[in-house]
Amino acid sequence: xxxxxxxxxxxxxxxxxxxxxxxxxxxxxxxxxxxxxxxxxxxxxxxxxxxxxxxxxxxxxxxxxxxxxxxxxxxxxxxxxxxxxxxxxxxxxxxxxxxxxxxxxxxxxxxxxxxxxxxxxxxxxxxxxxxxxxxxxxxxxxxxxxxxxxxxxxxxxxxxxxxxxxxxxxxxxxxxxxxxxxxxxxxxxxxxxxxxxxxxxxxxxxxxxxxxxxxxxxxxxxxxxxxxxxxxxxxxxxxxxxxxxxxxxxxxxxxxxxxxxxxxxxxxxxxxxxxxxxxxxxxxxxxxxxxxxxxxxxxxxxxxxxxxxxxxxxxxxxxxxxxxxxxxxxxxxxxxxxxxxxx
Numbered sequence: 001x002x003x004x005x006x007x008x009x010x011x012x013x014x015x016x017x018x019x020x021x022x023x024x025x026x027x028x029x030x031x032x033x034x035x036x037x038x039x040x041x042x043x044x045x046x047x048x049x050x051x052x053x054x055x056x057x058x059x060x061x062x063x064x065x066x067x068x069x070x071x072x073x074x075x076x077x078x079x080x081x082x083x084x085x086x087x088x089x090x091x092x093x094x095x096x097x098x099x100x101x102x103x104x105x106x107x108x109x110x111x112x113x114x115x116x117x118x119x120x121x122x123x124x125x126x127x128x129x130x131x132x133x134x135x136x137x138x139x140x141x142x143x144x145x146x147x148x149x150x151x152x153x154x155x156x157x158x159x160x161x162x163x164x165x166x167x168x169x170x171x172x173x174x175x176x177x178x179x180x181x182x183x184x185x186x187x188x189x190x191x192x193x194x195x196x197x198x199x200x201x202x203x204x205x206x207x208x209x210x211x212x213x214x215x216x217x218x219x220x221x222x223x224x225x226x227x228x229x230x231x232x233x234x235x236x237x238x239x240x241x242x243x244x245x246x247x248x249x250x251x252x253x254x255x256x257x258x259x260x261x262x263x264x265x266x267x268x269x270x271x272x273x274x275x276x277x278x279x280x281x282x283x284x285x286x287x288x289x290x291x292x293x294x295x296x297x298x299x300x301x302x303x304x305x306x307x308x309x310x311x312x313x314x315x316x317x318x319x320x321x322x323x324x325x326x327x328x329x330x331x332x333x334x335x336x337x338x339x340x341x342x343x
Contacts, residue, residue, distance in 0.1 A: 009043045011108045013095055013116050015051055019301050020062065024237065025205075026111050026140045028302065028328045029179075032206040033109070038070050045105075047098060049076040049091060049116060074098075088161050092118045100129055109136045110173075113143065115165025121172040137173035139183045142166040144190065149241030149323035150273060167192055176200045207331050213303070231315035232258070232265045235305070235329050238279035238298075239272035243320030243343060248286045250320075255290055264293040266312075268305050271298055302332065309336060316341060 012034055016027030030046070038044045046066065054062075059075055066073040081097040082090040096119035099108065108130070110117030117137055124130040143162045147154065154160060170176055171193035178184045181202050187194060194200045236242035251258070251265065258265065267283075274282040287294060300308060309315060317333045319342040333340045 007041050007043045008037075008107065009045075009103065009105045010037055011045045011047055011099065011102070011105045013047045013049065013099075013108060013110045015049050015111070015114060015116065017046070017048060017062075019303065021050065021052060023301070025328050026113060029138065029140065029205045030109070030111070032208075034066075034071050035069055036206045036208065044070070045072045045074060045102070047074050047076060047095065047102075049095065074102075088114055088158060088165060089118075092116050092120075092165055096120045096123060096129075105133050107134045107136060109138060110169060111138050111140050112166050112170055113140055114162055115167075115169045117169040117173065118165040121169050121174075124174075125172045134174045136175045136177055137169050139170075139176060139178040139187070141183065142170070142187075142192075145183070145186060145323075146241060151240055152273070152276075170194060174199065177203050179203070179205045205328065207328070212335075227314045228261065229263055229316050230313040232263055233309065233312070233315050233317045234265075234267045235269065235309075235317050235319055235333065236321055237269045237272050238267065238274060238283070240274055241321065241323045242269070242272075243322050244272075244274050244279060244282075246320045246322065246343075247318060248283075250318075251290060252286075255292065258292040262293075264295065265290075266295045266297060266308075266315075268297050268300060268308070302328075306332065306336060309333075309338065315339075318342070 012030050014026060014030040016023035016030065018027045018031035020027065034044050034046055048062075054075070063073045076091070076094055076098060078086060078091055078094040081094040084090075092115055095110075095116050099105075099120055108117075108120065110120070117135065120130065121135050121137070124133075124135055141149075143159060143166060147159070154163070170187065173195060176184070176195055176199065178201070184194065184200055184202065234244070234247050236244065236247075238244045257263075271279045273279060283296075297305075297308060309317065316339045319327065319329050319333070319340065321327065322343055330340065330342055
């Protein structure tokens with residue numbers, strides 16, 4: 001809502017944005033929130049901090065794309081504020097310095113992942129900056145949560161740095177917002193410090209605009225219950241925490257039936273690590289006994305994945321994540337009107 005007759009000014013700081021470089025749930029959440037806020041009349045800036053450098057043409061194109069929604073897109077120039085090789089703590093510090101040089105905001109949102117907000121929330125706690133700005137950290141699953149879900153160990157000092165940055169940004173944020181009560185409880189169980197209960201809020205991810213976009217891709221005939229299933233589709237990153245091995249176990253059990261009924265299997269989602277090895281290597285070993293048609297599609301973003309599903313005759317989508325936290329993939333499948341199996 002406007003304050004003193006002027007629109008609220010909001011900055012969203014993120015490493016991911018929907019449709020750029022195979023982003024996941026973080027990118028979807030920040031993209032959707034930016035659209036909701038802009039449509040509601042807020043002045044919205046996005047400070048984009050991509051893990052991989054983008055070309056000048058791509059950056060210009062992205063700026064134009066977001067300006068069509070009355071959203072200003074800026075790119076973090078880390079080298080302006082720090083010297084030497086890039087690191088996670090330098091990125092977080094560069095974010096802080098960029099925000100100091102920027103206009104004043106009513107709200108600044110960070111995601112927990114990789115601790116981009118660490119130096120900003122610490123500066124506010126020490127009375128150095130952002131006295132009139134509410135600093136919000138959105139929970140999407142910190143690194144420790146991801147590693148535990150994947151059954152992985154801390155093996156590199158960078159992982160310890162990230163864990164420290166994430167814990168500090170969560171502990172000292174003005175507000176922590178989670179899409180589920182589960183994740184807040186997980187943090188508490190693991191000894192994370194959080195703001196007081198009334199500032200640790202469960203608010204579902206914004207999804208209206210995304211759902212409308214995805215639903216527009218769907219065909220009226222999709223998911224017809226009176227026709228045989230033609231395709232089984234895994235819609236998840238290929239990782240332990242996304243249930244990739246569980247899905248492969250199910251295919252082992254259903255192998256003969258899938259072959260007999262001529263049902264194809266598609267694997268959507270990016271490659272990852274399964275059982276301590278690259279998922280592609282893991283899949284080669286698991287697929288030796290499968291005789292049904294299998295298709296691997298790892299390069300799709302949200303829109304192209306929806307278009308792929310819309311081209312299938314009568315698919316069933318599977319989201320088998322045993323550790324999931326209010327995933328967008330489920331919302332997208334439901335928006336398309338497709339049958340869904342999820343844990």
